[in-house]
Amino acid sequence: MGRLVVVSNRVPAPKPGTPPAGGLAVALAGAMQERGGIWFGWSGRTLPPSAPEPEEPEMVENGGVTYALVDLSERDLQDYYAGFSNRMLWPLLHYRMDLTEFTRVALGGYYRVNKLFARLLAPKIEPDDAIWVHDYHLIPMAAELRASGLKNRLGFFLHIPFPPPDILTVLPNHADLVRGLAAYDVVGFQTPNDVENFETYVRREGVGRRVSAGRFVVHGRSIRVADFPVGIETKSFAATAALAGRHPLVKRMRESMVGRELIIGVDRLDYSKGIAERIQAYETFLTLDESWRGRCTLLQVTPKSRGDVPEYAAMEREVAELAGRVNGAHADLDWTPIRYVNRTIGRNTLAGLYRLARVGLVTPLRDGMNLVAKEYVAAQDPEDPGVLMLSRFAGAAHELDGALITNPYDVDGTAGALARALDMPLDERLDRWKRMYQRIEARDVNWWRKSFLDALEEKDAAVADRPQIAVVR
Ligand SMILES: O=P(O)(O)OC[C@H]1O[C@H](O[C@H]2O[C@H](CO)[C@@H](O)[C@H](O)[C@H]2O)[C@H](O)[C@@H](O)[C@@H]1O
Ligand SMILES: O=c1ccn([C@@H]2O[C@H](COP(=O)(O)OP(=O)(O)O)[C@@H](O)[C@H]2O)c(=O)[nH]1
16 A cells, blocks of 8 residues: 555644644544655745745655645745635635636646646655645646656545536636546545536536446546545544533633523635625524523634635625624623634634534535534534534535524525524434434544545445435425
């Protein structure tokens, strides 16, 4: 068995002595420690203005994993990351054609960085290594690596949605992008809906077809295509949450609630997350059901994200103004309806905050999966669990059928669902929570990693033999 080589734009900082943070990082690091591996990607740093392009990645060893990190020039970062990845692919793949900006300059930067990454990575690859590329920033990597003569197994996992063809074909280079996907041996999506959109695209564009369950021929290559819903490290997150009540910040939060019910939202500041619509629904709820005034608080944790992209800066202002206006209109001397926190909270603290909250509000307009939804479920007290409110447009809604499923575009409907969640009796909360917990325990992040890698190394039964998961009506 060869090594595992993971390639992703963002690589968790390999600081000596600190474990990698986040479910994805933990699981992939676990796989690499088992097998020996390289984690290749952007260092998170930019090169000084006149510095030449790097000839070698910086190699850092930590905890049995070799990190291979590449600094990017400011221009490459603007064109490849802020430009084509986050102003074109991100909005388009989240069904937001109105927010896209396509430029040939940014597209050029996207291919330039993929070429650079492939050139720096190829010499590090051994013949029996399995290579697993992650996310929309790096779709052309397989084609670039194959052009340098590599014959290895190559897998790709898309963490964000794959939209229907009428949306994808807005992208002027959609044909090249899908040709790039066909250079992999396995292409993984988050949900059956994404797989279906891919199938419709290749059929309509006349570039391929599904030949059997989980197997496609695209541009003449036979590839595996299936959904592999990403999970979290469920058991350890649940254990952390059970102990997190001792954490000083969680204690302070509980004391400050003075018996009020907590409603929690945790999202990067991103227009895909539906934060403004959520605040509007909360305001409608407070207006419609006055009995809840002064008896509940919405804690919205929203770290800033992608500040170089203009749409994100605009959204930062919009959400801050909205939260301020709702507080101004509804607050009392001893009660603030919304606590809006614009910084990153550590996951151990978050675990305790989720457990304190009677309702978890996860209402994206579109989301690949949404790990916060799974973390909220994992963190609940099994004797007295809270209620997850989940947008039907989050990938997680295909699995978490015990949630109160909402449509974030329906502000009144979401407000009504919030009232129902806060009033839900214990037996219904228990019944809903148990179904969801069983699911995320069985399909945790280790299941995700193993099922993808088994498909990549052709060790699995036919992908189609896997039990089907619930599909949102
Ligand atoms: O790296 P950034 O630009 O700061 O953005 C953070 C990450 O956001 C996206 O996450 C996605 O992956 C999650 C795990 O599979 C999934 O639950 C979520 O729905 C997705 O939005 C992005 O895809 C990552 O590449 C970014 O690193
Ligand atoms: O202040 C914060 C906010 C978020 N997160 C973590 O960031 C991840 C967000 O993943 P998700 O899939 O929900 O959305 P993404 O941001 O990847 O689109 C989750 O593990 C959260 O626990 C965190 O550690 N601290």
